[in-house]
Amino acid sequence: MSKKATPKGSTKEKCILLYSGGLDTSVIAHWLASKGYEVVCVTVDVGQDEDLNLQKKALASGASKFIVVDMVEEFVRDGVFQCLRWEAKYEGRYLLGTSIARPFMIKAIVDVAKREGTTCIAHGATGKGNDQCRFELAAYALIPGAKIIAPWRDPEFRALIPGRKEAIEYAAKHGIPVRASADKPWSTDPNIQHRSHEAGELEDPWRKPRDEMFQMTAPPHKAPDRIEEITVDFERGFPVAVNGKRMKPVRLLRELNAIAGRNGVGITDMVENRFVGMKSRGVYEAPGATVLFASHRDLEGITMDCRVMHMRDTLMPTYAQLVYDGFWFSPLKECLDAFIEKAQEDVNGTVRLELYKGSVRPTGRKSPNSLYDASIATMEAGGSYNQDDATGFLRIVGLPTRIRTAMASRRKT
Secondary structure, eight states, X not given: OOOOOSOTTOOOOEEEEEOXXXXXXXXXXXXXXXXXXXXXXXXXXXXXXXXXXXXXXXXXXXXXXXXXXXXXXXXXXXXXHHHHHTTOOBTTTBOOHHHHHHHHHHHHHHHHHHHHTOOEEXXXXXXXXXXXXXXXHHHHHHOTTOEEEOGGGOHHHHHHOOSHHHHHHHHHHTTOOXXXXXXXXXXXXXXXXXXXXXXXXXXSTTSOOOGGGOSSSOOGGGSOSSOEEEEEEEETTEXXXXXXXXXXXXXXXXXXXXXXXXXXXXXXEEEEEOTTSOEEEEEEEOHHHHHHHXXXXXXXXXXXXXXXXXXXXXXXXXXXXXXXXXXXXXXXXXXXXXXXXXXXXXXXXXXXXXXXXXXXXXXXXXXXXXXXXXXXXXXXXXXXXXXXXXXXXXXXXXXXXXXXXXXXXXXXX
């Protein structure tokens, strides 16, 4: 969807605004236009399940053109599922839903900027959060000479609009159509992988989230009083089927979101360390991703070489930190992705799980690439493992300890 651009010969500089249609970006679109920019509003679809028909609102806010870019499939396939193969969790808990989406949004914005013949990009992230890092580091990686406008870091903008109350007043004064009130108790950022809730009353880390806040996940105490059993199939670490039915990435994630969500699975409430230095409380819903992480990890147990798995687990926090901080387009991440391609070659098979009131429990796994040998692992008599071999093994492994203790004893005498 778009409106004709400014007529040929216009001297206005084009600025591509990452536009959500909310209060902040609507006000920013008007402010940029008032500063003399030709504003092109771009909304990136990452599966936020919202009405993205925002052309009328964008044009009324001062934009000359409005564009929607669909990045859902790429986001899930190359983003969500790639982080799944890494088992990437920031600080051991956060499944990186927002962090993964941002570089795909910027990739779309950069593509529009190149088509529109500009290097000027604007966003509505604040100077306190992580998104400014993710947006701008990705933009600089894709357009080294990018001109980035971040109004919330602009003293002139903040003097005019210091906060949400003033933004609402500014919108009303200039006839900007927004749905916002000064008393919204929290902020939500959605995409197909998760919902991220923060700010407002959630800034009190002791305050319990309200049940009505959850959009994808039933509160566990309201989930059904029965176990739901499912299976998930993987090929090279990528999920490919649910309950034996092959699906493309977007459909598969939506299916698991529905199944896990109704069973209360996938809520994480945590205080994390932002890249900019402060601690921040976030409440996340990631029902389908939570099931995928549990099943993928379980399948790796029978398919991955132990040293490869341990190395992956050693490198995982580095990978998660890169994604969280905004270094999606970086040489180190590219090198790590090459590692995971090899490491996931044999992660093929099926995992059976039980979902019940917020819990996920793998109950079975099978793979054509299984490294599990029952004849070796059995505790029964017989089998191909000779227990006598352990004696020499332990004497060799324990040699440094035996020498150290013996030498210490001699020094004392």
